[in-house]
Every structure is written in C-alpha cells, then in structure tokens.
Amino acid sequence: MQPLELETGLIKFTHCKKDIYCRCVPESCPLCGQSAVRSWKLEDAPVSIPSPFVSGHRAQCSFVVKPTNGVFLGEYDGCSDLHVGITSSKGIVYNYNETGIHRDDAGWQQCVWVPLVPPDLYALIHQWDAYLEDFSAADYWLSHRYREQDHNCYTFALMFINSMLALQGKKKFNKNEFTERFVLPRTRRASKYITICTEISQNYFYIIHNPENRYN
Numbered sequence: 001m002q003p004l005e006l007e008t009g010l011i012k013f014t015h016c017k018k019d020i021y022c023r024c025v026p027e028s029c030p031l032c033g034q035s036a037v038r039s040w041k042l043e044d045a046p047v048s049i050p051s052p053f054v055s056g057h058r059a060q061c062s063f064v065v066k067p068t069n070g071v072f073l074g075e076y077d078g079c080s081d082l083h084v085g086i087t088s089s090k091g092i093v094y095n096y097n098e099t100g101i102h103r104d105d106a107g108w109q110q111c112v113w114v115p116l117v118p119p120d121l122y123a124l125i126h127q128w129d130a131y132l133e134d135f136s137a138a139d140y141w142l143s144h145r146y147r148e149q150d151h152n153c154y155t156f157a158l159m160f161i162n163s164m165l166a167l168q169g170k171k172k173f174n175k176n177e178f179t180e181r182f183v184l185p186r187t188r189r190a191s192k193y194i195t196i197c198t199e200i201s202q203n204y205f206y207i208i209h210n211p212e213n214r215y216n
C-alpha cells in the first residue's frame with residue numbers, strides 16, 4: 001500500500017464493457033489481454049478520479065473529519081472512531097477532546113471535509129479566525145466538561161457552525177441534519193474510494209462488474 005501515491009487520485013477506463021480503476025492505464029486490458037489503448041472510443045477514454053481527501057491544513061474555514069488514530073488510506077477499517085474539527089482561514093485545525101481544545105498545525109493531512117464558507121464571502125472569512133478563537137476559549141470547552149457521548153468533538157464543531165449560521169441570520173442544524181446532509185455523502189464517497197484503493201494495492205486493478213457500484 002502506498003497511501004501518498006493514491007492520495008493524488010486514480011484513473012478509470014472502460015474495456016470489455018467494464019469500468020476498470022487503476023493507478024495508471026496499462027498497456028493491455030486485465031480482462032481480455034488486448035491493447036487497452038487501441039479499442040478506445042471517446043466514451044471509453046480514461047478519466048481521472050480525484051481523491052476525496054484533502055489536507056485539513058489546506059482547507060480553510062471547513063469542517064474536517066479524520067480517524068482518531070492513523071489515516072484513512074491503508075489504515076482505516078471503516079468502523080474505528082473518527083475525530084472532527086474546524087479549520088481556521090490559515091489551516092489551523094481547532095478540535096476538542098478529553099484533554100480540552102487543540103489548535104493543530106499538523107496531523108490532519110488526510111481528511112474528508114465540508115467547506116463552510118463560500119470562497120468569495122471575504123467579510124466572513126476575514127472574521128472567521130477571531131470568532132473561532134473566541135469560541136474555543138470559552139470555559140464550556142475545558143477538559144473536565146468533556147463527555148464522550150454528548151459533549152465531544154462533534155458538539156464543539158456543530159455549535160461553532162451554528163453560531164456562525166446564527167450570525168448570518170440562518171437556520172441552525174441539529175446533529176442528524178448536518179450529518180445526513182453534508183457529512184454522510186462525503187464519507188460514503190471516501191469509503192468507496194478506500195475500497196477501490198485497497199483492491200488496487202493488492203491486485204493493481206479494481207473492476208466494476210455491477211454498474212450500480214460505479215464510483216464517479
């Protein structure tokens with residue numbers, strides 16, 4: 001497994017009427033052995049599949065998710081604990097756990113992310129870091145207040161998101177609404193991508209036999 005390489009994305013091409021994912025296009029099709037190149041029609045031409053992961057330190061003003069321990073690609077088993085945080089406009093990840101608030105400038109290199117501010121909302125981006133710092137400094141986020149079930153990293157992130165929405169006169173989200181609408185579509189996509197990468201790291205190719213499993 002070479003996680004760093006796969007972070008840059010995959011290639012998908014079509015041959016033998018199947019979608020085939022790989023790191024780079026091979027000379028011959030792994031199914032029929034014929035030249036993978038010669039039979040290409042325009043609709044079968046290879047397309048690049050971008051990685052669903054970004055570095056939290058390059059994602060400004062975002063909600064970010066990573067495994068509590070380790071990284072997604074090559075290590076995450078699909079059911080271990082996840083940890084979430086909020087990034088500043090400069091890629092510092094603010095996050096809350098049983099030891100209190102942390103302002104991480106490393107360790108969030110491979111995240112699923114939800115951008116929270118349109119890149120042209122300069123006024124909000126300009127104030128974001130000050131709001132985030134003030135919000136994090138509250139006694140509410142002292143370490144002894146932490147409760148794994150209901151006063152945790154997600155509570156911190158969602159309360160900050162809701163406070164920023166309230167500031168803009170917008171409706172708040174409860175945990176389920178935010179998760180279903182913004183987080184799950186992205187973690188599902190990441191999970192499929194991990195499956196494809198795992199298969200490629202073992203067999204060089206991931207071949208879709210059932211079009212319903214297609215990853216686009």
Ligand SMILES: [Zn+2]
Binds near residue numbers: 029030032033034
């Ligand atoms: Zn073929």
